[in-house]
Amino acid sequence: MLTVPGLTASARPVTHTVVMDGTRFEPQTLRVRPGDVVVWVNKDPFPHTVTAQSGAFGSKNIAPGKSWTYVPRKTGVFPYTCTLHPTMKATFRVE
Numbered sequence: 837m838l839t840v841p842g843l844t845a846s847a848r849p850v851t852h853t854v855v856m857d858g859t860r861f862e863p864q865t866l867r868v869r870p871g872d873v874v875v876w877v878n879k880d881p882f883p884h885t886v887t888a889q890s891g892a893f894g895s896k897n898i899a900p901g902k903s904w905t906y907v908p909r910k911t912g913v914f915p916y917t918c919t920l921h922p923t924m925k926a927t928f929r930v931e
């Protein structure tokens with residue numbers, strides 16, 4: 837069980853998963869709350885990145901079969917892409 841400091845009992849963190857498969861992000865739009873845990877899982881046989889266009893967050897290369905975890909702290913709408921495959925686009929909403 838992951839614990840995230842600074843959260844009240846009424847805002848328990850939820851874990852969300854985004855799959856990278858077939859050179860796309862699924863789901864295309866993810867809505868989460870600050871403090872939630874977001875895991876991107878790479879199911880493709882080549883690396884991907886998760887890179888906010890604003891620079892708010894960004895992974896290094898995520899190898900095949902690996903994942904990257906991020907816990908957003910600030911609200912906002914964050915379009916992101918894979919720097920290796922610029923056609924991969926998705927939106928991450930923290931509300």
Ligand SMILES: [Cu+2]
Nearest residue numbers: 884918920921
């Ligand atoms: Cu990619």
